[in-house]
Amino acid sequence: MLDKKYNHLDVEKDRYENWKEKGYFTCGDVSKKPYAIVIPPPNVTGKLHIGHALDTALQDIIIRFKRMQGFDCLWLPGTDHAAIATEAKVVARLKENKINKYELGREGFLKECFKWSDEHKNFIHEQWAKLGLSVDLTKERFTLDEGLSEAVKYVFVNLYEKGLIYRGEKIINWDPVAKTALSNEEVIYKDIEGAFYHLKYFIEGSNKYLEVATTRPETLFGDTAVAVNPNDERYKDLVGKNVILPIVGKSIPIILDEHADPTFGTGVVKITPAHDPNDFEVGERHNLPRIKVINEDGTMNELALHYQGMSRFEARDALVKELEEKDLLIKVEKITHSVGHSERTNAIVEPYLSKQWFVNMESLSKRVLENQKNKDTKVNFIPPRFEKIMNNWMSDCHDWCISRQLWWGHRIPAWYKNDEVYVGMNPPEGEGWVQDEDVLDTWFSSALWPFSTMGWPNKTDLYERYFPTDTLVTGYDIIFFWVCRMTFQSLEFTNKRPFKNCLIHGLIRDKLGRKMSKSLGNGVDPMDMIQEYGADALRYYLTTTSAPGMDIRFDEEKLRATWNFINKLWNASRFVLMNIDGVKEINLDNLNDSDKWLLTRLNYTIRDVTKYMEKFEFNNVNSYLYSFIWNDFCDNYIEMAKFSSNEEGTKSTLLYALTAILKMLHPFMPYVTDLLYNELPIKDENIMISDYPKMNKKLIFKDSEEKVNEIIEFIKNYRNTLKENNITSKYQVKINFDEKLIIKMLKLDEKIIDEDLKITSFKVATKRYEAIIYFEKEITDEDLLSQKKKIEELKNSIKKRVALLSNEAFTSKAPKELVEKEKNKLQEEKEQLEKMSV
RNA sequence: GGGCGAUUAGCUCAGUUGGUUAGAGUACUUGCCUUACAAGCAAGGUGUCAUAGGUUCGAGUCCUAUAUCGCCCACCA
Numbered sequence: 001m002l003d004k005k006y007n008h009l010d011v012e013k014d015r016y017e018n019w020k021e022k023g024y025f026t027c028g029d030v031s032k033k034p035y036a037i038v039i040p041p042p043n044v045t046g047k048l049h050i051g052h053a054l055d056t057a058l059q060d061i062i063i064r065f066k067r068m069q070g071f072d073c074l075w076l077p078g079t080d081h082a083a084i085a086t087e088a089k090v091v092a093r094l095k096e097n098k099i100n101k102y103e104l105g106r107e108g109f110l111k112e113c114f115k116w117s118d119e120h121k122n123f124i125h126e127q128w129a130k131l132g133l134s135v136d137l138t139k140e141r142f143t144l145d146e147g148l149s150e151a152v153k154y155v156f157v158n159l160y161e162k163g164l165i166y167r168g169e170k171i172i173n174w175d176p177v178a179k180t181a182l183s184n185e186e187v188i189y190k191d192i193e194g195a196f197y198h199l200k201y202f203i204e205g206s207n208k209y210l211e212v213a214t215t216r217p218e219t220l221f222g223d224t225a226v227a228v229n230p231n232d233e234r235y236k237d238l239v240g241k242n243v244i245l246p247i248v249g250k251s252i253p254i255i256l257d258e259h260a261d262p263t264f265g266t267g268v269v270k271i272t273p274a275h276d277p278n279d280f281e282v283g284e285r286h287n288l289p290r291i292k293v294i295n296e297d298g299t300m301n302e303l304a305l306h307y308q309g310m311s312r313f314e315a316r317d318a319l320v321k322e323l324e325e326k327d328l329l330i331k332v333e334k335i336t337h338s339v340g341h342s343e344r345t346n347a348i349v350e351p352y353l354s355k356q357w358f359v360n361m362e363s364l365s366k367r368v369l370e371n372q373k374n375k376d377t378k379v380n381f382i383p384p385r386f387e388k389i390m391n392n393w394m395s396d397c398h399d400w401c402i403s404r405q406l407w408w409g410h411r412i413p414a415w416y417k418n419d420e421v422y423v424g425m426n427p428p429e430g431e432g433w434v435q436d437e438d439v440l441d442t443w444f445s446s447a448l449w450p451f452s453t454m455g456w457p458n459k460t461d462l463y464e465r466y467f468p469t470d471t472l473v474t475g476y477d478i479i480f481f482w483v484c485r486m487t488f489q490s491l492e493f494t495n496k497r498p499f500k501n502c503l504i505h506g507l508i509r510d511k512l513g514r515k516m517s518k519s520l521g522n523g524v525d526p527m528d529m530i531q532e533y534g535a536d537a538l539r540y541y542l543t544t545t546s547a548p549g550m551d552i553r554f555d556e557e558k559l560r561a562t563w564n565f566i567n568k569l570w571n572a573s574r575f576v577l578m579n580i581d582g583v584k585e586i587n588l589d590n591l592n593d594s595d596k597w598l599l600t601r602l603n604y605t606i607r608d609v610t611k612y613m614e615k616f617e618f619n620n621v622n623s624y625l626y627s628f629i630w631n632d633f634c635d636n637y638i639e640m641a642k643f644s645s646n647e648e649g650t651k652s653t654l655l656y657a658l659t660a661i662l663k664m665l666h667p668f669m670p671y672v673t674d675l676l677y678n679e680l681p682i683k684d685e686n687i688m689i690s691d692y693p694k695m696n697k698k699l700i701f702k703d704s705e706e707k708v709n710e711i712i713e714f715i716k717n718y719r720n721t722l723k724e725n726n727i728t729s730k731y732q733v734k735i736n737f738d739e740k741l742i743i744k745m746l747k748l749d750e751k752i753i754d755e756d757l758k759i760t761s762f763k764v765a766t767k768r769y770e771a772i773i774y775f776e777k778e779i780t781d782e783d784l785l786s787q788k789k790k791i792e793e794l795k796n797s798i799k800k801r802v803a804l805l806s807n808e809a810f811t812s813k814a815p816k817e818l819v820e821k822e823k824n825k826l827q828e829e830k831e832q833l834e835k836m837s838v
Numbered sequence: 839g840g841g842c843g844a845u846u847a848g849c850u851c852a853g854u855u856g857g858u859u860a861g862a863g864u865a866c867u868u869g870c871c872u873u874a875c876a877a878g879c880a881a882g883g884u885g886u887c888a889u890a891g892g893u894u895c896g897a898g899u900c901c902u903a904u905a906u907c908g909c910c911c912a913c914c915a
Binding site: 005227279480557564578626719796807810 | 840841842843844849850851852853854857858859861862863864865868869872873874875877878879880881882894895896907908909910911912913914915
């Protein structure tokens, strides 16, 4: 027998191990149709956050639903080595022990990284288990696995051979803390306080000067020109002259370039090709030298003269002071401007001239855009609006910088000997070749995830059977980090989309709508919530609380309400189990009206729930399931069933309905439904491999549905009348019907009389049931008023409906069913009014 | 500057291809320990659907503006 109260800790204990041992998570039944999802691999950096809980719960719901529908389901799990993120963490851990990565050397450092990633993989496994995720652990992959590394190399070499990967010297985003290049997507722009420094650049051979405004005076050592706009009349006569670089004393030309905006500041721009992407382009156009004045670690180099060795920021302060002393500073204007920060180290990113590897995005992105036009082969975003994000990014993307000056990652398969470059799967033969020191951007390997995890480029059984995958689930924040890149790599290398559907969910915010972040300390640990409310409640709450793609404000009150819902399910199950003694088979041949009513409602629910499960609209699934379970099943049916619990039909209906309820809830709350299902007298081996309920048209009973609906309505009206008129114990009732259910539910037995009494009376009436309640009491004005009000309301409604139905525009243009429905309603209302007017 | 989303009950959110009296949870009021559940039951009140126009027999839903809030991208010498 079940405990009186639902205890999630007891329920969820040890259950996962059992599923795993039985092999329920393992795919491979070739007699069934395949259905595949690959998990977005979490980084091996830390613990899973609440967003992971949402993302993985959604996938588990889909997989469990499809599994019960009879698909052979592969949910492929894995983890991401997360190049820079992990490397930063390991460096930090080593630092605690006062160890520097360079002292350790590449090999030693990688050993530390593997140690770290193994630890975190274990941690992630534990959390997946707590969440109840039915991932196929026999197929687990890691982005640095041998197979995946082969795929990465293959793709690199192939793109290189096609000319889509090249090595070039460009301005890239440099992280001076991690000392590596970053892609544009790894740079986060934040508004910070800064200043415009207005400097004097004296015109050569003159005592006049140009006023040059800059936010980064320390880069002036790298200036190789100043530019003005060709249409700027103010500086027309200066063309061809030179200015003297302050402090340095060097002469640099005044050039004409569109880049200078005459309406911005003084209209004069200093050009530092080695330290600014726009200036770099200006430099290209005018053939200017590129002078680097900053080192990899963000300190100034020898070209910065006496500022050598200072950090960028120290040098700025000191330089400004010197400029001021030498009367070369005109003014300092405080401004707020957005400055790029490294996503991982939070260091201010330095635009930096350096030799890196790039992917040419032109043809790859074009192919994605083309493919999205074909509705049979496109990636279907759910909700559809997110397709625009991918398309926008794909129609305006720059070449992708893929080399990283890190150790943790896939080493670039390029070797150099003097000026020769060799790119290949294996090291070149012969002496003197040195492999590129750099590794690839972590997203380069994640981009291959849906097929590299299945053994590609080998034609494995796994790949042949499950690729392209069916559905990818992820947050909108990584559409261009990841979804876009998977799509173009997949189209390029497999000629197929990586997944048919891409289900996009929102971000989880705190109660006030703020992003969860470490600095605010407003994060919610899913493991804490599981401890407090159970994984079942957390999963159900997170996945059903909002419409697809919308952000969620995390609200513990709602999570608690979900726990209450499970407690309700628990107790309803107790009731059923207490009342189905001796049932050996489900027999639905002899049913009473309330049984038929419940089965009818159940079948509608199965139909609606299935429809919305297929569409991934879990909030709608909830609204149908919740109201069916709580209102129809518990509040109405169980109460009615108490009067017929000895009947075979009712016992069977209770069991049949509970079985279907548990199955429909199972994808969301696997633990509690597994336990409750096991208590049932008639069951399959396990709920997670049982059949999903199907609508059965034979179990739709329209007449009983209508009748019991009216009974419920009558009961409600009756109780309302008692309550409103404060009728407590002593009253008598005259009725026009012999409906046992109403009599029992309202406990009318001892109150029924046959004759009319000449005392206060209230009438309760629906279409076919009518009761007059006699009550010893003076009718107060208030009573009269409330009765009058009801009649008024009814009259108004009738008036409105009559007007509507006499509107010819409506009757001729509206659908016939609707007009018919309105007519029926009008008829009903008229009848009711007649009955109410005593 | 370009794009996206939101605005509905005190709060948090749903609202299907337009269908005529707009829903849920929570909070609130009242009465109940009715042997599944008081973390419950019964009954109840709650709305200028951001604003202004328009289309339509009919608009929370479609169209056009506007306002406020949030997010993304680009630019920021």
